[in-house]
Amino acid sequence: MHLAIAIASLATACVLLFVQPRWWLPEAISAHARAYDAQLHVTLWVIGVLFAAAQGLLAFAVFRFRDRGQTPSATAGNHRLELVWTSVTAVAFLGLAIAGQGIWAAVHLQGAPNPLRVEVLAKQFAWSYRYAGPDGVFSAVEVKSIDDAGGNPFGVVDAKSDDIVTALLHVPAGRAVELRLKSRDVIHNFFVRELRIKQDVVPGMTIPLRFQAEKTGRYEIPCSELCGLGHHQMRSALVVMGAGEFEAWLREQQSR
Ligand SMILES: [Cu+2]
Structure with a gap:
């Protein structure tokens, strides 16, 4: 009972x-x-x-069928x-x-036509984002050019490259975005709750991830794979801006 x-x-x-x-x-x-x-x-x-x-x-x-002092009965299963x-x-x-x-x-698996391409680099314990700049082409990278203190976490070879590297992911609302996720050390995880997307970032792999945000605002990007002692501080943000605002932001980054 x-x-x-x-x-x-x-x-x-x-x-x-x-x-x-x-x-x-x-x-x-x-x-x-x-x-x-x-x-x-x-x-x-x-x-x-x-x-x-x-x-x-x-x-x-x-x-x-609780115990009320009656004799127990046995059943032998029921195939149907x-x-x-x-x-x-x-x-x-x-x-x-x-x-x-x-x-x-x-x-x-499905790409959208003409997406905004952004490279995402995860490392212990920070996120970096790279945009192609005005020429629309990502500059070449190599391991020995990596210089975190000098603001070159991707290892862009050409010092005069127009690539834009940021610590926050800025995107325009209403445009398809294609991320290419890379890790420099261990497995991390790219997660934006409001987009309902979550993807492991695996060293040695370039993993595409697509989304199209529709509402402007700032949304947290916490690393969601336990990746070491500093895991708790490995967080960044997705900043969704209006199309015009995004263009202005991009120009401002280019003039730096
Ligand atoms: Cu991490």
Whole structure:
């Protein structure tokens, strides 16, 4: 009896945690983020209904068949029931995976025409961003030119290069952005909650990541892979600006 009440109360508390609006996801600032949230809602509803039904049945069975001094009876399994719930689970999980894969693929596999390209460099314990500058071409880099103290974390060879290197990621709202993520030492992770994108940055690899932010503002970029003693201070920000404001910012960077 008590166990049945405990199961029912715990299940209800879990469901209420998801239904309440207070502790929920931060604002979504891109079409991808909204598609992702919509998919998450579908998943939560499907799983939530199954969860509530399963816990309700469990509480009911515990209550209905509780020990009242009767002789225990044995059952020998039910093939049809097992077949049904295994199939229902398989269809639910595969269906949700297939429905969600398009959202994932859009970010990782499909390029947009004429994106703003930005190189992202992760190292213990900072983020750096590189823009191609007025000529639209990224200058050559080499390991021996890397000079963190001199403001050259990428190792740009040509001292007169017009490339722009910054500590914050500035992008215009409403334009496709294509990041190329690189790490100089260990695995880091590029994460922007409001874009619902999260990607490991792996040394030795150049990993593309695409997004299009629609709302201006400043959003945190915390490194989300434990990468060493200074991991907690490895944070940067995504600054989404209006198109005109971004052009002005770019010109200001170029004149430095
Ligand atoms: Cu890190």
